[in-house]
Amino acid sequence: MNPEIFVIVPAYNEEQIIRTTLQSLLTTSYSIIVVDDGSTDRTWSLATRFPVYALRHPLNLGQGAALQTGMDFALQQGADIIVHFDADGQHQVKDVETMIAPLQAGLADVTLGSRFLRSEDQQAIPMLRRWVLKGGIVVNGLITGVWLSDAHNGLRALTRQAAQKIQLKENRYAYASEILSQIQQANLRYLERPTSILYSDYSMAKGQSSWNAFNILIDLLLRRIFQ
């Protein structure tokens, strides 16, 4: 196992896909941390059969909370680089290297995946999702001051120093905007890197609904008022 690069895989009721996701990640030398976010299916028992670190939330808290748990644990284990990687099979292992390279070269503290940097990746996004993401880009920019080409892409990588400055308090999907605010506040250098997302029936059914964008917006505004 590579002791320096840790890939965090937050998982909630992913028994159908978790094996495939872990098998693909285990072809690399990265250390893998699965954070089972209170699954009620066999996700936990399947994950613990693999040579990975497995952490379990006794309650379902949300993806943001699972990632923060994974980051706290990775830092304790001495991680130099931390990668966020979705469990639902949408992310490609080959893209992890693309995310890590600028960090290793010292070009950035954080790299963020984007589906909008290559036309072929953009074409793969379902139409409704594409428009919701475009709206999300504007909302993210207005709320966080960070203007990116993509919104809520779950693939990102952070150096140890960056991860130490990030403390996610949004347990659910609004964390993806919160992390941008914290990147901005901590003056971290960030870069976007192209990523291809594999939209399958499973991942579309499992992923967040486009309507959830409204919930995210409300969470962000309330957090703004009460921070």
Next chain:
Amino acid sequence: MRLNLFVLFLAVILWIYLSRLRNQLLDRMILIGLGIVSLCLLAMPDRFVGLVQWIGVERTNDLLIYIFGAAMGLLWFSLYTRVRKLEEQVTYLVRTMAIQQAHIPPSDESVKAN
């Protein structure tokens, strides 16, 4: 015009209070204060006609509705912040348990044992 100024004044006070001064004791005192004012307006509407009209509201009942709205808003904010705080405490607890009870891959366990 005077009503607009009054609403604006209340909104500014509410904003400062929500963003900087909030605490449970003050929440309760404000809610009780609003309740007492409402009861007075209900019990003796004629006595407050002058005050109500000075504020710019036509009738005492209208002012009651505004006070009710403000009280409900404050109550909602108060409950929301309390739920957020509880959620943060639960998250901390769950996270600590998850990290303490982490499943370590066999190779790492042998390294630790050595």
